[in-house]
Amino acid sequence: MLKTKVRFLVALRKDEGSNWGAEVVGVPIFSVGSTTEEALENLREAIRLHYEGEEIDYDIPVEALRSGEYDDAILRILEVSK
Numbered sequence: 001m002l003k004t005k006v007r008f009l010v011a012l013r014k015d016e017g018s019n020w021g022a023e024v025v026g027v028p029i030f031s032v033g034s035t036t037e038e039a040l041e042n043l044r045e046a047i048r049l050h051y052e053g054e055e056i057d058y059d060i061p062v063e064a065l066r067s068g069e070y071d072d073a074i075l076r077i078l079e080v081s082k
Helices: 036-050 062-066
Strands: 005-014 020-024 030-033 074-081
Touching: 005 036, 020 036, 030 036, 036 074
Parallel strands: none
Antiparallel strands: 005 020, 005 074, 020 030
8 A cells, every 4th residue: 555644753953053954763864944844844855855756664763762863852753745
C-alpha cells in the first residue's frame, strides 16, 4: 500500500546569531530557515525532493535518540504528504 502521508521525527537547533537548522533524525536530510516554521517547511520540501519518484519508508530510529546526539535539540513530528 502506497503511503500518502508519512510522519518524520525532526530535530531543530539554533545557535546564537544563526538561522534555525532542521534535520530528519536518522536520514541525511537538512534544511535551514529564519524561523522554526520556515525551517520545517523547507525541510518538508527537501524530504519530498529526497524521495522523489520513490515510496517513502521511514521508521523513527530509536537508537539515534538513545545516543544522546539529540539531547540539545527540539524534537518535532513533521507530516509530509506525497
